[in-house]
Amino acid sequence: xxxxxxxxxxxxxxxxxxxxxxxxxxxxxxxxxxxxxxxxxxxxxxxxxxxxxxxxxxxxxxxxxxxxxxxxxxxxxxxxxxxxxxxxxxxxxxxxxxxxxxxxxxxxxxxxxxxxxxxxxxxxxxxxxxxxxxxxxxxxxxxxxxxxxxxxxxxxxxxxxxxxxxxxxxxxxxxx
Numbered sequence: 294x295x296x297x298x299x300x301x302x303x304x305x306x307x308x309x310x311x312x313x314x315x316x317x318x319x320x321x322x323x324x325x326x327x328x329x330x331x332x333x334x335x336x337x338x339x340x341x342x343x344x345x346x347x348x349x350x351x352x353x354x355x356x357x358x359x360x361x362x363x364x365x366x367x368x369x370x371x372x373x374x375x376x377x378x379x380x381x382x383x384x385x386x387x388x389x390x391x392x393x394x395x396x397x398x399x400x401x402x403x404x405x406x407x408x409x410x411x412x413x414x415x416x417x418x419x420x421x422x423x424x425x426x427x428x429x430x431x432x433x434x435x436x437x438x439x440x441x442x443x444x445x446x447x448x449x450x451x452x453x454x455x456x457x458x459x460x461x462x463x464x465x466x467x468x469x
Contacts, residue, residue, distance in 0.1 A: 307426035308401070310394030314387060314427060321383045324376050329396035329432070332373070332448070339369055340456060344463050351462045364458050373449045381422050391431020398424025414456045 303311050343365055352358040402420030409416070 298453060307423060308394055308398050310390055310397060310427045311430055314356055314390050314394070314430050314434060317390065319385055321387075321434065321441070324339050324380055325381070325445075328369060328373075328376065334455065336369070336452075339372070340452075340459075343456075344459055345458050348463050348467045362460060366453070366460070369456065370449060371451050373452060377445065377449075379441050380438065380445070384442060387431040387438065388428075389431070391428040394427025394431070395424050396428065409441050430439065438439040442457055 300312065303315060312320070347362060347365070350358060353362075398420070402417060402424055406413070406417055407418065
């Protein structure tokens with residue numbers, strides 16, 4: 294089947310661990326896409342509804358009102374933070390999977406060299422290159438995941454601050 298050809302090439306190039314890293318990378322990017330979708334189509338309408346609910350209240354200054362506002366904000370922000378621990382776990386797993394691929398690849402290379410009984414430097418160099426490919430892939434996916442997590446945490450902090458500002462400004466505009 295021609296659509297399985299890239300998968301076969303992947304297994305030939307770096308071993309079955311490379312396929313696992315590819316699956317983890319797809320999970321990582323799927324969660325990233327889901328976060329984008331959540332932010333665009335769920336968070337923004339929920340934020341608008343929260344601001345409208347806050348404006349509709351009569352009391353905006355008492356301790357109870359401020360506590361309720363904080364609970365509402367944290368509930369909304371918690372929705373943004375939901376998959377962050379899973380993303381961090383996937384980022385941590387990638388280099389470990391790469392290391393596992395390297396170790397299993399090196400074992401395979403040394404095993405095949407011991408069976409060949411002929412000193413073939415070229416075969417050993419190819420095997421070592423093949424064994425290090427999972428580490429490179431795992432590190433690359435992990436770095437991209439770290440960049441994504443850092444950006445997502447920045448967006449969450451910014452939204453937390455902006456939501457407080459928007460709620461305060463909405464009350465001022467409503468009373469003006």
